[in-house]
Amino acid sequence: MxxxxxxxxxxxxxxxxxxxxxxxxxxxxxxxxxxxxxxxxxxxxxxxxxxxxxxxxxxxxxxxxxxxxxxxxxxxxxxxxxxxxxxxxxxxxxxxxxxxxxxxxxxxxxxxxxxxxxxxxxxxxxxxxxxxxxxxxxxxxxxxxxxxxxxxxxxxxxxxxxxxxxxxxxxxxxxxxxxxxxxxxxxxxxxxxxxxxxxxxxxxxxxxxxxxxLGAGAVKTGQYDVIFCAKQVRALLGAFAGIFSGKNALLGLSLLAGKEGERVAAECLTVIDDPFYAENTMQMPFDAEGVATREKNLIENGVLKTLLYDLTYAKKAGKQPTGNAARGSIADPVSISPYCLRVAPGEHTEDELLQRLDNGLYITELKGLHAGADAVTGDFSIESSGFLVENGKRTKPVRGFTVAGNFFDLLKAVDGVADHVEMGLPAISGTAAPDILIRGLSVAGE
Amino acid sequence: MLEKRLLEELLGIAVSTGADFAEVFAQQERSGQLRLISGKIESVRDNLLSGVGIRAFVGTKTYYASTSDTSREGLLRCAAAVAGAVGDANGQTTLINLTPDEIKVEHVSYLPGDVETSRKAEILREAADAASGCDEKITQVQGVYMDVDRRFLVANTEGLCREDRKVRTRLAITAVASKDGENQSGFYGPGGGMGIEFFEKVSPTEAGRRAAKQALTNLSAVYCPAGQMTVAIENGFGGVIFHEACGHSLEATSVGIGASQMAGKLGQQIANPKVTAIDDGTIPHGWGSFSIDDEGNPASRTVLIENGILKNYMIDRLGSRRMGMPMTGNSRRENYTYEPTSRMTNTFIDNGPDKNEDIIASIEYGLYAKEMGGGSVNPLTGEFNFAVKEGYLVRNGKICEPVRGASLIGTGAQILQDIDMVGQNLATGQGVCGSSSGSVPTDVGQPLIRVKKITVGGRS
Missing domain, CATH: 3.30.2290.10 (PmbA/TldD superfamily)
Known part of the structure; x- marks a missing residue:
């Protein structure tokens, strides 16, 4: 039929x-x-x-x-x-x-x-x-x-x-x-x-x-500056996407509530919700309630510009719907979800970003984000692996440590964004990001 | 669900091009879900999932097609898709003779469809009200009442033809406590292989309070310190440590292709002699129990580790072919759109020789992990992680102040040796496990245990 x-x-x-x-x-x-x-x-x-x-x-x-x-x-x-x-x-x-x-x-x-x-x-x-x-x-x-x-x-x-x-x-x-x-x-x-x-x-x-x-070693417990590789910036964006939901904000489940127009991140960070990102073949012109979709900046140079709304929560919040009504499957009720959530390219090449980091960690893997990251509190503590960075160069592989912090603090601690953006697998709700440098995260290792 | 003659015809088509085995899995599943937030029931999910998956084997190569179109034409197309992928028609026909039989061990008093939705709503409200009423610092409560009535049929070219029906019910409460612009959350989600009668056993009020108390404890907690320490992990959902650190590495999914840290270690001492671990899909009304698995084999009780020695793996049909070992009744899938694979059911560390009070008393400085969250593992390396939802520091053998935001990480092979005390209060907790055949309900469990050294991912 x-x-x-x-x-x-x-x-x-x-x-x-x-x-x-x-x-x-x-x-x-x-x-x-x-x-x-x-x-x-x-x-x-x-x-x-x-x-x-x-x-x-x-x-x-x-x-x-x-x-x-x-x-x-x-x-x-x-x-x-x-x-x-x-x-x-x-x-x-x-x-x-x-x-x-x-x-x-x-x-x-x-x-x-x-x-x-x-x-x-x-x-x-x-x-x-x-x-x-x-x-x-x-x-x-x-x-x-x-x-x-x-x-x-x-x-x-x-x-x-x-x-x-x-x-x-x-x-x-x-x-x-x-x-x-x-x-x-x-x-x-x-x-x-x-x-x-x-x-x-x-x-x-x-x-x-x-x-x-191969041959990865351990890391000493302490405070580190880190670069998250593009893939892991995408994973973090996915795990914390719920903070941009206008419904969560109204219900006390997002700490971005009431902060539209305020600085919530470092000036070098711009986050965009883009249903028509050119690298993504899964584009959607309308949302699950029939509202036309559009590209919009969520965080623009560190300032929160808008949250995401469906028809019901736009009305409750006194805002315009943003075309972000979504249905995970035909069985799921209407919820609010981004399309391609992407970080705008920054001004540093990946090598320049390593030099800016100077000494710290380059994180290539974050595991168990579904369990170790809490979008309501912003807290995360995540099993990680990657490389030591010494004098601006990636050196020894390291594993068996956790990186911990709070996502809302992390947004403010961004100190550099690379210029090369990588898209994940094409998806109606996907992510794209470059490497990002963060100052001062807690690392638990040896 | 499907006529015997049609099943025989579909199986015949699936093996018509050179496959040595074929199987049909048909499923009809009604699921309901009530969601509550801010004291109001905001949505009802009411879905019928319906479809068929057909699989063929050529040795250890598999071919799988699934469809929600269960008309005769749709099913014939599905079988033909499998046959076409296997090879070209060779003009031979194979006659299949199915001999239907029945394996039934469960009894459900109330089917979800026979119970008024308003009665389910009352249970959900009772739990949410109890959570909200706990303390004025509880600022938000989300609740979900969900039930599933899963009916399925398996038929294969060895003549097997069996049906099963499994009902599951779960209540999940998340409470948020707030103070000075900070949020903390608490969660409790009890479930069982029963209908609404589950709540004769589990009090919705208690469930709501438990979630709220956890949120309040976390609100008064400081960040957990980072580093390696001795950790006592409480019973129930604490068993997620075995699920992640070892369970996944004992599934044929990874062992069968040699991508597991536990491959080739049968008969070896892989854990502390105090550790005995069991996977048991036969527990009456268990969250991870069933009468037959998704390949039609009866559920079974498999001793995985006995006094520290590796005794067996969890093996599905493909794993059995790859490993040359018998199947263990562990083949599972979320639904007909997934090819099944070996999965855990109700998996737990058995009671051990130590008294619980001795375990806490033995810790000079460490962490008492009272409630755990989910986690993940790479079976190849055994590196695993899981979250601590409610934890306390232990000093001089006494449980002290609450700490939050911690995770625990390690490698399975090491941690199994480092579980050096095993207590006597075995209990289970309900989870949903994700893997290549989708999300399936699994129970984890253990008594209070002590891990002599593990990396605690806190704040430095």
Whole structure:
């Protein structure tokens, strides 16, 4: 069943049930991936998952229900389930269904990678990567993995106000994981590229990373200045993204509450929420409530410019919606989420940033951020590994230590931003960042 | 869920191009979730997850396709996708004969669908009100009531055909305490393999108070000092140390490809002789329990480490092929869109020889970690981490002031040797474990233990 047929059944049932405000949110995703291990193909997977959610207003309360079973009987029952679910909600404001931002407001986005590649193309990519990995070092050993894949998603939204929007986006990737063993210990390195191109340097990068980590030593407990590599700045941004939610601010769950217009970070830091970042193939012109999306500075030269809002919390906070209503899946209620959260490039080359650090740590890995970072308090204490920096040069590998601090203090302690921005895997909600220098973090080691 | 004849047809297609084994996994899962914030129920999640995954093996190569389109055409397309990936049709047909049987060990009094949503809302409100009412410094309470009714069927070319139904219920309360522009949080999330009758055993009021008290304790706490020290880790969710430090490294997922610190160590003394560790998917109404695993094998109790000696791994079908060892009933997946792999169920360190009071009394200066958060591990190197949610300094054998913001890190091989005291108050805690086959409910557990030296990630 396609979106138009699903919409027709649900709209008909909604009218028959006496509803006047409702929407239908539909998502169809497909993916393909292939993996190789120890020089042989190890697995191939394909998936197609579709689902729909129905939301409606009943006596000023919002009810919703969702299903992956797209048969007429199930769809008809969906409306009754949504109506019943509205009864337990404690409403404090009328639900809002949106008329639309006006056709001109929705950016026309080129829909790249909407079709999945053929399986042979994926197989070729992973086997080629295996060969590149095993020929990159004699120390390469069992567990060395390569993967290639693609995914595409179509999101459609229609409501009782006449809004009807649809958009497709897709991504491709290759991934290399090198495992080396020098007879004393194993070590690993990973790299990815946002394409199926076999002529990237990801096998080389993963191998170099694995080799560079061999023989890592310990770090003495103390205060250190550190550079987080771009990948780990992205990880930190992802872990603390919730602080930018206007809903969290209003509910006392973000310490950025009430600070719009104030300095919250060092002047060299600018953080942008960008649904149309050029490096990201998963772009979205409208949000989960149908509001047109747009690029905006969250932190501009250290000053907090805006938080992120959906329709409900924009109204509660007396602000304009920012087009950041999101649904993690068709089953999830509307929440607030950034698109591509990115740090603007700074003025230093990566080498200049190392010289500016002079002595300290270059952190290449942060682990367990889901547990060791608390967006409500800002506190973090994270298992880390990386390199010592001595006199502006990366020297010995180090591991087995934690880096601890508070994210709100960290924003103010930024003392340099590199000029090269790295994008993570393409995603509707992704991250991009350069290397960043932070002064004065607590390190626990030996 | 699916007709026997259709299952046989799908399996026949999946092995028609050279595969030596195929399996169909069909799932229908209703899940509900009520979310409360600022004293109000703000949303209801009510979802039907429905779909099928078909897998074929050629030796240790796997081919997997999944679809939410469970019409006959959709399923035939899914089976054909698997067959097409394996190879070209060779004109041979394989007749499959399924012999359905039943393995049932659980009894649920109330199915989530048979209980009024308003009754679930009452439980959630009771817990949240108890948390808010604890102290005026509690400024925010978030609560979630969730339940899942998971029905699935497994059929394979060896003739196996089994269905199972598993109900789980969980309450999760997060309280925030605030003072002078600073926030601190507390969490408690009890769950079980039961319906709403779970709350005859667990008091929502107590659950709410426990989260609030933790937030208040953290508000009065100072930052935990950094460095290596002796640490006593309390029972229940404290068992996350074994889950991360060792459990993941005993899964065939990493052992089977040689990417585990524990590969090739069967029969060796890998832990202190006081340590016995068990994975047990058969515990009645356990959070991580089931009748059959996601490959149709009965759940089992597997002794992983006995008196410090490595006895067994947790092994799924692919792992069994890779390692040449029998399956242990540990194959799990979040849902049909994931290929299954070996996962933990209810995994715990068993009671040991030491008295709990002796453990605290033995520490001259160290940390008492009362409540733990989640963590992660790299099975290759055994390097792991996890967060301390509620901790206290210990001086001269006495528990002293609360400390916050700490994490514990180490390597599995070393920590297992350094667990030098094991107490006698075994209890479990409920978690959600993420790995290549998605997020699955797992129980962790242990009695109070002492780790003689571990790196405490605090403030220096």
């Amino acid at each position: 396609n979106f138009e047929q699903i919409k027709e059944i649900l709209f008909r049932q909604a009218v028959a049930s006496g509803l006047s405000d409702y929407d239908v949110y539909f998502r169809m995703a497909s993916d393909a991936s292939t993996e190789a291990l120890n020089k042989e193909l190890s697995s191939s997977t394909f998936g197609v998952v579709g689902g729909v959610s129905f939301r409606c207003a009943v006596n000023g309360r919002i009810g919703s229900a969702s299903t992956q079973c797209l048969e007429e009987k199930e769809l008809t029952a969906l409306v009754a389930r949504a109506i019943a679910n509205a009864a337990v909600i404690d409403a404090d404001e009328d639900p809002i269904f949106f008329e639309g931002s006006g056709e001109a407001a929705y950016r026309r986005v080129e829909q790249t990678n909407a079709d999945l590649p053929v399986a042979a193309e994926l197989r070729r990519a992973v086997m080629d990567l295996q060969e590149q990995l095993y020929s990159a070092s004699e120390l390469m050993t069992d567990g060395t993995t390569s993967a290639a894949g693609a995914a595409s998603v179509t999101v459609s939204l229609a409501n009782s106000k006449g809004l009807s929007l649809s958009h497709s986006a897709g991504m491709r990737y290759t991934y290399a994981e090198a495992i080396v063993n020098d007879g004393k210990e194993p070590s690993f390195g990973t790299a990815f590229a946002p394409s199926l191109d076999i002529n990237t340097d990801i096998a080389k990068k993963a191998t170099e990373e694995a080799l560079a980590r």
